[in-house]
Amino acid sequence: MPKVSVIIPAYNSMTYLPKTLESVLQQTFTDFEVFIINDGSSDNIVEWALQITDPRVRLISQPNQGVSVARNTGITHAQGEYIAFLDADDLWEPTKLEKQVCCLEDNPAVGLVYTWTNFIDESDKPTGVTIVSNAEGNVWEQIVVRDMISTGSSPMIRRECFASVGVFDANISIGEDRDMWSRIAARYPFAVVKEPLTLYRRHSRNTTKNSKKIVHELHQVIEKSFQSAPLELLYLRNRSYGWMNYFAAWSALLGENNYNDAMYFSRQAVLHYPQLRYTLMYVRLSVAIAIIRWLGSQTYQEVRSLTRTMRRLILGIAS
Known part of the structure; x- marks a missing residue:
């Protein structure tokens, strides 16, 4: 075998x-x-x-x-x-x-x-x-x-x-x-x-680019996961919904170019898990939403590409 x-x-x-x-x-x-x-x-x-x-x-x-x-x-x-x-x-x-x-x-x-x-x-x-x-x-x-x-x-x-x-x-x-x-x-x-x-x-047919479908399906997964969870661990469910909405916001923003939905999911993320707003990941999301809203997705992609290039160069120099 x-x-x-x-x-x-x-x-x-x-x-x-x-x-x-x-x-x-x-x-x-x-x-x-x-x-x-x-x-x-x-x-x-x-x-x-x-x-x-x-x-x-x-x-x-x-x-x-x-x-x-x-x-x-x-x-x-x-x-x-x-x-x-x-x-x-x-x-x-x-x-x-x-x-x-x-x-x-x-x-x-x-x-x-x-x-x-x-x-x-x-x-x-x-x-x-x-x-x-x-x-x-x-x-x-x-x-x-x-x-x-x-x-x-x-x-x-x-x-x-x-x-x-x-x-x-x-x-x-x-x-x-x-x-x-x-x-x-x-x-x-x-x-x-x-x-x-x-x-x-990552490509155009990824199912993870459909933010509303992500939320619908992951809701089932989260509820199923906590069905038999001990009472003292049920507080984790809100954290789970926080992160679910966080990733849905990125999906709406980058996969669908819909900053309105991204803003909605972003707000839902911190309503479920307020501590998220103090993470660097959430700050990045907020900055991305602002850039796309006011300057357009092309500008954001250019900024993102420049940031990644600089990070690779810095890491390369550091190593």
Whole structure:
């Protein structure tokens, strides 16, 4: 049996899927199987898959049922001791699987190990955004407030976890990752590989660019997470709603160029979690909203690009 099962849900993803699969096949750790779950695609994925000669790769086709069901199909077929998910538009650095397997082998109590994440654009170029977290061990109180894992392409999970907590909730289309990680965190310690080994692609079809849908779906996830929470931890729910609205504000601002909705979600964020207004992240959001409102999105993008360039130069000089 392979040590790792890699599951790639795919729905009309041929723009990026070949590169995504290539990033798996170039891993330094090679004891794996790959299941590409064709979730009712209308592109040429079947014809493309027929040309794949690597015996570790298998295409499974099913009617369109959403990413949660596609992942669950992969879990059903998986033979590996560890399971890693990879969205069809994301990439992995070559040592990702190797370092995560080593972590799980060295820490038998850990149920999930994730990595840091770099954001890339449609051309594979870094955007300058890196998601960094040092949260390890018992992380339930942290992940139900703010998902530090960031993307479903980051974690590697022991297969036994799914037997313990169940599979992905097919009724959730945004935040299904967070729901699953929260359930695992309630029973298992987490670990992190402190390197950006996951590359999350930002493009026009990202579901996380729809702010109103984010709020609707994450509301379900948050309420579900706190259904059985101890009374002394229920105060975390308002913090969770604060961060939910914070990220919805960014989505409205950058994904939809709608500063009115961004302002609304920004206000909701601090109403739920007043301490947010004192964070640097909230200050950045407020400045971005002001620039776009008064000077336009093009000016903001220019300022943002200049800021990131200066930061990279400073960090480069410092190193």
